[in-house]
Amino acid sequence: MNYETQLMGESSSILVDEEERNRGRRRLLIIGGVAAIALIAVAAALSMRGKSAATPDAVQQAPVVTVVSPGQTMVARTVSATGSLAARIDMPVGVVGEGGMVTRVLVQPGDWVRAGQALAIVERSVQSEQINSLAAQVEVQRANAKLAQAQLDRAKALVGRGFISAADIDQRTATRDQAVAQVRVAEAQLAEQRARTGRLDIRAPAAGLVLTRTVEPGQIVQAGSGVLFRMAKDGEMEMLAQVSEGDLTTLRAGNGATVTPVGGKDSFAGRVWQVSPVVDPQSRQGIARIALSYNPAIRPGGFATATITSGSGEAPLLPESAVQSDANGNYVYIVNAKNQVERREVKVGQVSDTGVAIATGLTGAERIVTSAGAFLTPGQKVKPEARKAP
Missing domain, CATH: 1.10.287.470 (Helix hairpin bin)
Structure with missing residues (x-):
C-alpha cells in the first residue's frame, strides 16, 4: 500500500514537470515569434526610409534645367553717360564803349532777340x-x-x-x-x-535767346563791369556728356543720342557734334558734346543723362537670369554633350529691356542655362529642357 502510494506520487510529480516544460517551450516560441515579427517590421521601416531618402538624392543628382541656344542677334551698341546742359554757343555780352549810367533794360531772361537789337540803354x-x-x-x-x-x-x-x-x-x-x-x-x-x-547801348551780337541778366536801371557800367547778359546763339543747346576713356574711343561725330534732363520725363533727340581729343588724367573721362534743339525743358546748368548709339553688331542675347557674377567676373553655365554643367567666362555688352548682349565668350550655339544657375556646380549632371530663343 505504501509502495503503490509512493509510485503514484512519483508519477504525478513527473507529469507536473513535463507539463511545466511544455508550457515553457510554448512561451519561448511565442516570444521568438513576436521578436521575429518586430525585427521584420523594423527592417521594413528602415528599408522604406532608405528608399525615401534615396529618392531626393537621385533627383538632386540630375535636376531639370531650362536651356537656350540664343544664336546671333543684331544689337545696337550704346554708351550711357551723364553730364551738364549748356548753350552750344554761349555769348557773354558786356560794355563795348566807354559806359555810363544805364537808363533802361529792354529784355528779360528767356526773351528772343535779333542781331544788333538793343538790350540796355545807357545815358548819353x-x-x-x-x-x-x-x-x-x-x-x-x-x-x-x-x-x-x-x-x-x-x-x-x-x-x-x-x-x-x-x-x-x-x-x-x-x-x-x-x-x-x-x-x-x-x-x-x-x-x-x-x-x-x-x-554806349548794350546790343545783341547775334540772334538768340537771352539766358541771364545782371544789370539794372541806374547802374553805372564801364569796360570793366564784366558780363551784363548771357545769350545762347540761335537758342541752340548741348549736353556735355562725361564718357569713360574706353567708351570715348567708340564715339564719332554724327552718332545719335537721346538726352533726358534730370527731374523730367521727356527725352530729346540729339547728335554728337564733337568728341573730346583729350582725357582728364584724374577722372579718366572725356567729353562728348551732344547738340540739341531749343526746348524750354532744356535749361543750361541742369543735369541730364544720355544714351549714345555708337553702332550695331551681332551678338548672343541672353535673359538677365542666365548671367551670373562673382569676384572673378561674369559667367554663364552651359550644358555639354554629356549633359554636365560647365562654367564659361563671358564679357557683358549692351544691357537693355530685351536682354543682355554677350560681347565675348559665346558663339550662340551653346546650350546655356537660363535660370537656377546659382544652385548648380560645374560637373553636375542635369536634365536639360530646351526653350525657344527670344
Missing part, C-alpha cells in the same frame, strides 16, 4: 552835345571851303587881265584844298563821335 546827354558841337564844326569847315573856292574862282577870272599872278592862284588853290580837307576831318570826327555814342 554829354555825348549828344558833343555830336551837336562836331556837327557845327562840320558846317563851319564847309563854309570855309566854300569861301576858299569862291576866292579861287574870282582870282582865276583876273589872271587874264594881269591883276593876279600865277603864284597867287597857286596860293588860293592850296587854301581851297586845305579848307576841303578840314571839312573831311570835321566829318570824320563827327562820325567817330556818333559811333562812340552808338556803342
Whole structure:
C-alpha cells in the first residue's frame, strides 16, 4: 500500500514537470515569434526610409534645367553717360564803349532777340552835345571851303587881265584844298563821335535767346563791369556728356543720342557734334558734346543723362537670369554633350529691356542655362529642357 502510494506520487510529480516544460517551450516560441515579427517590421521601416531618402538624392543628382541656344542677334551698341546742359554757343555780352549810367533794360531772361537789337540803354546827354558841337564844326569847315573856292574862282577870272599872278592862284588853290580837307576831318570826327555814342547801348551780337541778366536801371557800367547778359546763339543747346576713356574711343561725330534732363520725363533727340581729343588724367573721362534743339525743358546748368548709339553688331542675347557674377567676373553655365554643367567666362555688352548682349565668350550655339544657375556646380549632371530663343 505504501509502495503503490509512493509510485503514484512519483508519477504525478513527473507529469507536473513535463507539463511545466511544455508550457515553457510554448512561451519561448511565442516570444521568438513576436521578436521575429518586430525585427521584420523594423527592417521594413528602415528599408522604406532608405528608399525615401534615396529618392531626393537621385533627383538632386540630375535636376531639370531650362536651356537656350540664343544664336546671333543684331544689337545696337550704346554708351550711357551723364553730364551738364549748356548753350552750344554761349555769348557773354558786356560794355563795348566807354559806359555810363544805364537808363533802361529792354529784355528779360528767356526773351528772343535779333542781331544788333538793343538790350540796355545807357545815358548819353554829354555825348549828344558833343555830336551837336562836331556837327557845327562840320558846317563851319564847309563854309570855309566854300569861301576858299569862291576866292579861287574870282582870282582865276583876273589872271587874264594881269591883276593876279600865277603864284597867287597857286596860293588860293592850296587854301581851297586845305579848307576841303578840314571839312573831311570835321566829318570824320563827327562820325567817330556818333559811333562812340552808338556803342554806349548794350546790343545783341547775334540772334538768340537771352539766358541771364545782371544789370539794372541806374547802374553805372564801364569796360570793366564784366558780363551784363548771357545769350545762347540761335537758342541752340548741348549736353556735355562725361564718357569713360574706353567708351570715348567708340564715339564719332554724327552718332545719335537721346538726352533726358534730370527731374523730367521727356527725352530729346540729339547728335554728337564733337568728341573730346583729350582725357582728364584724374577722372579718366572725356567729353562728348551732344547738340540739341531749343526746348524750354532744356535749361543750361541742369543735369541730364544720355544714351549714345555708337553702332550695331551681332551678338548672343541672353535673359538677365542666365548671367551670373562673382569676384572673378561674369559667367554663364552651359550644358555639354554629356549633359554636365560647365562654367564659361563671358564679357557683358549692351544691357537693355530685351536682354543682355554677350560681347565675348559665346558663339550662340551653346546650350546655356537660363535660370537656377546659382544652385548648380560645374560637373553636375542635369536634365536639360530646351526653350525657344527670344
